[in-house]
Amino acid sequence: METLWAPWRMAYIDRVTDSQPSAECIFCRALGAGDRESLVVHRGALSLVMLNRFPYNPGHLMVAPRSHGGDLAALDADELVDVVDQLQLATRVLRSEMGCDGFNGGWNQGRVAGAGIDTHLHFHLVPRWSGDTNFMPVLAEVKVVPEHLDTTWEKLSGAFAAASAG
Numbered sequence: 001m002e003t004l005w006a007p008w009r010m011a012y013i014d015r016v017t018d019s020q021p022s023a024e025c026i027f028c029r030a031l032g033a034g035d036r037e038s039l040v041v042h043r044g045a046l047s048l049v050m051l052n053r054f055p056y057n058p059g060h061l062m063v064a065p066r067s068h069g070g071d072l073a074a075l076d077a078d079e080l081v082d083v084v085d086q087l088q089l090a091t092r093v094l095r096s097e098m099g100c101d102g103f104n105g106g107w108n109q110g111r112v113a114g115a116g117i118d119t120h121l122h123f124h125l126v127p128r129w130s131g132d133t134n135f136m137p138v139l140a141e142v143k144v145v146p147e148h149l150d151t152t153w154e155k156l157s158g159a160f161a162a163a164s165a166g
């Protein structure tokens with residue numbers, strides 16, 4: 001049985017994201033940019049939900065507080081509640097829209113823990129399907145994701161809007 005939670009893969013995803021041409025913080029940039037271009041699927045009062053540009057699985061989301069900072073201990077109570085609210089909403093949306101069977105979630109805090117973007121705290125939420133480990137490469141660090149990001153964005157941003165309104 002393969003291990004389903006693979007934090008070193010998360011570290012890889014963060015590093016890939018961080019090696020993009022812009023050194024600017026992607027979460028802060030998304031606050032002032034359009035939803036589609038920045039892959040934002042939902043904006044909470046104190047946090048935002050984005051698709052990971054280099055997903056581990058289709059629908060791989062990141063939830064980040066709006067405030068720029070890399071330390072969970074520095075978040076205030078309202079920010080903590082809003083982040084967890086978005087994580088909860090995200091599990092509902094991913095389950096209903098993508099039919100996933102489970103989730104992996106977590107965060108990397110600090111360079112030493114593998115965070116590529118260590119200056120702006122963010123949580124990963126990865127939907128999982130029964131049998132999806134069958135398609136994970138054993139040695140390669142790159143995984144082919146069978147759904148285009150734009151398609152996932154269309155599906156999830158609409159679903160988040162509906163779910164948060166109701």
Ligand SMILES: [Zn+2]
Pocket residue numbers: 025026027028029067068069119120
């Ligand atoms: Zn930031």
